[in-house]
Amino acid sequence: MTTTAIEAEGLVKIFGDNRAVDGVDLEVATGSVYGVLGPNGAGKTTTIRMLATLLRPDAGRASVFGHDVAREPFVVRQLIGVTGQYASVDETLSATENLMLFCRLNGLKGAAASRRTRDLLEEFHLVDAAARPLRNFSGGMRRRLDLAASLIAQPPLLFLDEPTTGLDPRTRAQMWETIRRLVATGSTVLLTTQYLDEADQLADRIAVIDRGRVVAEGTADELKSSVGQQSLQLTLAHAAQLPSALDAVLDVLGVAATPSPEARRLTVPVADPARVTDLLVRLRGAGVDLDGLSMDKPTLDEVFLTLTGHATTDAASPELEEIPA
Amino acid sequence: MTTLTTARTTPGERIVPGAERTLRNRVTLGQAVSDTLAMARRGLIKIRRTPEQLIDVTVQPIIFTLMFTYIFGGAISGSVAAYLPVIIPGILVQTVITTSAVTGTQLREDMDKGVFDRFRSLPIARIAPLAGALVADTVRYLIATTLTIGMGLLMGWRPGGGVGGVLLAALLVVVCAWSLSWIFAFLGVIARNAGSVQGISFLVLFPLTFLSNAFVPVDTMPGWLQGFVDTNPVSHLVTAVRDLAGTGTVSGQVGVALLSCGAVVAVFAPLAVRSYMKKA
Numbered sequence: 001m002t003t004t005a006i007e008a009e010g011l012v013k014i015f016g017d018n019r020a021v022d023g024v025d026l027e028v029a030t031g032s033v034y035g036v037l038g039p040n041g042a043g044k045t046t047t048i049r050m051l052a053t054l055l056r057p058d059a060g061r062a063s064v065f066g067h068d069v070a071r072e073p074f075v076v077r078q079l080i081g082v083t084g085q086y087a088s089v090d091e092t093l094s095a096t097e098n099l100m101l102f103c104r105l106n107g108l109k110g111a112a113a114s115r116r117t118r119d120l121l122e123e124f125h126l127v128d129a130a131a132r133p134l135r136n137f138s139g140g141m142r143r144r145l146d147l148a149a150s151l152i153a154q155p156p157l158l159f160l161d162e163p164t165t166g167l168d169p170r171t172r173a174q175m176w177e178t179i180r181r182l183v184a185t186g187s188t189v190l191l192t193t194q195y196l197d198e199a200d201q202l203a204d205r206i207a208v209i210d211r212g213r214v215v216a217e218g219t220a221d222e223l224k225s226s227v228g229q230q231s232l233q234l235t236l237a238h239a240a241q242l243p244s245a246l247d248a249v250l251d252v253l254g255v256a257a258t259p260s261p262e263a264r265r266l267t268v269p270v271a272d273p274a275r276v277t278d279l280l281v282r283l284r285g286a287g288v289d290l291d292g293l294s295m296d297k298p299t300l301d302e303v304f305l306t307l308t309g310h311a312t313t314d315a316a317s318p319e320l321e322e323i324p325a
Numbered sequence: 326m327t328t329l330t331t332a333r334t335t336p337g338e339r340i341v342p343g344a345e346r347t348l349r350n351r352v353t354l355g356q357a358v359s360d361t362l363a364m365a366r367r368g369l370i371k372i373r374r375t376p377e378q379l380i381d382v383t384v385q386p387i388i389f390t391l392m393f394t395y396i397f398g399g400a401i402s403g404s405v406a407a408y409l410p411v412i413i414p415g416i417l418v419q420t421v422i423t424t425s426a427v428t429g430t431q432l433r434e435d436m437d438k439g440v441f442d443r444f445r446s447l448p449i450a451r452i453a454p455l456a457g458a459l460v461a462d463t464v465r466y467l468i469a470t471t472l473t474i475g476m477g478l479l480m481g482w483r484p485g486g487g488v489g490g491v492l493l494a495a496l497l498v499v500v501c502a503w504s505l506s507w508i509f510a511f512l513g514v515i516a517r518n519a520g521s522v523q524g525i526s527f528l529v530l531f532p533l534t535f536l537s538n539a540f541v542p543v544d545t546m547p548g549w550l551q552g553f554v555d556t557n558p559v560s561h562l563v564t565a566v567r568d569l570a571g572t573g574t575v576s577g578q579v580g581v582a583l584l585s586c587g588a589v590v591a592v593f594a595p596l597a598v599r600s601y602m603k604k605a
Contacts, residue, residue, distance in 0.1 A: 074350060088440050104363035
């Protein structure tokens with residue numbers, strides 16, 4: 001029995017002279033949520049499409065629960081569910097008709113298909129709109145239906161390609177909730193995202209991908225600590241006390257703090273968290289009043305910037321748009 | 326460990342791990358048929374939802390039958406009544422075959438939609454999304470066939486083959502149109518966009534249907550053209566339909582038409598399916 005849901009080694013996909021995926025290695029443990037994080041055009045969708053048997057790799061190999069995606073695609077398809085970046089449901093059909101179609105294609109017949117369809121419509125809050133053609137569906141409803149269609153066969157591995165791109169914050173939070181519940185039932189999820197907070201919130205492990213390569217891999221915490229140390233944020237009650245606070249920091253920790261006077265705030269790099277207590281005692285002694293304080297780890301935004309040399313909003317290069325689904 | 330017997334996917338219920346599932350390595354014939362039927366059902370719902378796409382199979386048979394009969398009838402056969410046994414089988418074949426070309430265009434449009442990605446990611450028979458669309462399209466051929474024959478009867482066509490002969494003729498046309506639709510399905514799969522499918526299809530269809538015995542007697546054509554017309558499979562089909570509807574005889578032409586259809590399917594169905602899977 002294997003405990004690895006996905007194993008990929010040196011995956012390569014070339015479109016023309018564009019190496020869209022350029023040697024990606026991945027290992028995803030069963031029962032985990034694995035995040036693939038990267039900007040537009042980094043190769044996320046192409047990687048997912050190769051793992052989901054929708055594209056043949058030009059080099060390298062990948063397997064799903066021990067079944068090779070190139071040699072045993074039919075077996076792999078029985079183990080996966082795919083929800084694409086663009087809703088992969090039929091626009092001219094209603095929600096019920098879509099789910100019935102995919103139930104039948106998954107081998108459910110008559111009453112069993114109707115029952116599964118009804119259950120999924122209920123679970124994804126689509127009962128009221130079930131008979132309407134999808135043309136009138138909102139983006140969130142479409143995504144929910146798309147995910148519902150992926151769950152008909154209760155696949156042990158789910159690919160979610162940017163499941164919340166373009167959704168409003170409330171719908172996005174609902175989608176996160178759904179993904180968490182899925183994992184609780186034993187599903188393994190591989191999701192791609194451009195949103196750092198999404199990877200941070202959902203994923204057990206994250207691969208940062210840029211220009212077709214994995215540039216970093218680990219838990220969110222590991223990635224953050226690989227980039228730098230924590231920092232202490234101090235908010236003072238009175239802006240006039242900034243100079244004495246700066247002196248105290250230099251004296252106790254031996255480093256220069258970065259002041260932002262308009263916000264009455266100091267950012268202090270902290271190598272040894274234990275010494276923060278000394279600093280706080282010293283500040284009280286100096287009569288500096290604090291409004292607030294927090295210890296901050298570096299954000300994934302900073303991680304990304306450090307790892308790739310460019311910000312996340314920057315696509316690797318404009319013409320490297322992802323292949324449309 | 327719970328089993329898959331319950332149909333619920335509610336959270337909290339455990340999903341059967343990949344390693345504990347029984348997995349099949351290939352599709353059975355039974356599954357291929359049921360997948361194709363499921364896809365055909367989808368095609369039928371689409372036809373019902375977008376009736377505007379039926380314009381070609383409803384308006385064209387009516388207008389073409391009226392136009393050709395009244396324009397050419399006197400010149401070719403001396404009178405409209407004498408021309409009807411010639412033109413109705415001809416226009417029937419021409420209209421229904423033209424309709425089968427639309428299958429390719431619509432397939433191309435359909436394939437550009439996201440739902441085809443899901444079809445490719447499912448453990449279903451590879452041929453089902455294509456075959457299902459083609460099966461559903463027989464409804465279109467049936468409509469075109471019925472309307473053309475109905476127009477002919479209204480205009481005074483009295484086929485000597487009787488109800489049986491006409492029904493067999495209609496069946497033969499629908500079968501041939503379905504077989505030919507694999508050519509256009511192949512074009513639809515390999516073409517870049519729906520417009521180019523339409524362009525190429527008509528480039529193929531126009532000479533095939535007009536350089537045949539569908540509208541005029543072949544002996545009025547120059548000798549070199551007669552050679553092409555006589556070998557054109559469309560001519561064989563038209564002759565077979567005239568024999569069936571006109572006299573109720575199943576001539577050797579029926580065999581020629583069916584053999585040609587079989588050959589077309591044998592060549593183009595695998596080509597279409599292979600290119601369709603490659604396109605993924």
